[in-house]
Amino acid sequence: MTGPFSAVPGAVVDDAGLQHVGNPLAEQRRLAAGAALAPRADRAVIAVPGEDRLTWLDSLSSQALTRLDPGVGTELLILDPQGHVEHAASVVDDAETTWLIADRADVEGLYDWLRKMRFRLRVDPRIADDEYAVIGGTAAALERISPAAPAGVPLVWRDPWPSVTPGGHAYAPVDPHPGADRDWAEAIVTRAEEARMADAAARGELELAGLTAVDALRVAAWRPRWTTDVDERALPHELDWLRTAVHLDKGCYRGQETIAKVHNLGHPPRRLVALQLDGSGSVLPEHGAAVRLGDDAVGIVTSAALHYEEGPIALAVVRRTTPVDAPLTVDTADGPVAAAQEVVVPPDAGATANVPRITRLSRRAAAQ
Incomplete structure (x- = not known):
């Protein structure tokens, strides 16, 4: 794949976009600090104009949107009749177009x-990929570029994760929460x-980070994503996605109906966990790799990354009944790797809504 960032020194570009510019770990640090920006060729824009x-979007999706103020970021899910996630999108409105x-x-x-x-409603959605690209980074970092503003409102989406949004x-x-200090936004340009x-990056005037760095920061913040963490069975409850979506x-x-039943009366059949992987090897598990309790496969890896502070980490979806203190392993190309489990969604999520909060110790702190 070629693209506008292929000429940047050190750029490694594939069909998904700019993967890195030579040092993914350093890029994570610079991206988190607001010193770098990340081209998001893996993201695309749909414009929805109309009165x-x-x-209309409120009636179709999981999110309350009728009173969304211009410039305020939120996100929505499109569910099937059984409550499974079919589509997901970040949302920002400029008073004329969503x-x-x-x-x-x-x-x-x-x-x-x-x-x-659409039926007979006054809406006319279009894919706006030829017109616009998406750039990610901290809110402060995005101030160094010029977001599109066709109606006078800069098109910048501030990620609400992991705050609990209204409703x-x-x-x-x-x-x-490990994402408590997360500062992430995406600009439509x-x-x-x-x-x-x-051109500025090729001249050394603008620092970039690749998608490898973007995803590592996301995994460390336990932030679910449609591409990696959603399958045909996924319920929002399983991924802690009731927070923001x-x-x-x-x-x-x-x-x-399913959303309300699972939350008020039942439990999701699976639950998201964060895994701290044994760092002695250099091979990360593939998407879909088996998570095992002994010889029994109890789940799959949905995302994995090498984080600049945490080391090798992953998100996985496991059976709800998997013990929270169980010693797990993950399949890799080099054989099984030990995985320490951190609870993202507890086994009693749902009918038991008031889950006691526990202090999180990072692996580095625990080792001291």
Whole structure:
């Protein structure tokens, strides 16, 4: 794959976009500190103009959107009738158009579904990939570029994770949450601005980070993502996604009955865990690698990364009944690797809503 950032010294680019510029671990540190920006070729934009856009999206999705203020970021999920996640998108409105930022692999499916659901409402969604690109970084870092503002409101989405947004609910029992200090935003920029950024980076005037760094910071913050952490069985409860993507008190939408039943009366059948992997080897588990308790496969790895502070880490979805203190292993190309489990979604999530908070100790602190 070629693209505007291919000429940046050290750039490694593949079909997904800019993976790194020579040192993914250093790029993580610079990205988290606000010193670098990350081109998000793995993300794409859907524009939804029209007078009925917010009430329409509200009626279709898990999020309350009818009173969304211009420039305020939120996110939505599109669920099937059984409450499983079908699509996910970040949302920002500029008083004329609602802008959805979605994982590129999900954009066509989300767009096709939205077009089918227009009926006679005044909405006209379009994929805006030819017009716009997505750039990620801290909010302060994004001030160094020029977001698009076709209606006068800069198109910058501030990630609400891991805050509990209005109508949401948190399952993770740790305090502080590992994403508490996460500062992440994504700007929608014109293709001309993207090209200007690429030229500045090639001249050494703008520092970039690749998608490898972006994903490592996400995994460390326990932040779910459609591309990696969602399968055909995924419920928002299993991924602690009620925090930011579901409004439990809004009006009817497809899948709402399951959302309410699982949260108020039952338990999700699976749960997300964070794994601290044995760092003695150099091979990370592949997406879908088996998580085992003894010889029994109890789940799969959804995301894995080498973090600049935590070392090799992963997110996995396991059976709800997997003991929280169980010694787990993960399959890799070099054989099984020991995995220490951290509870993201506890086994009693759902009907038992008030989960006691526990202090989280990082692996580094625990070793001291």
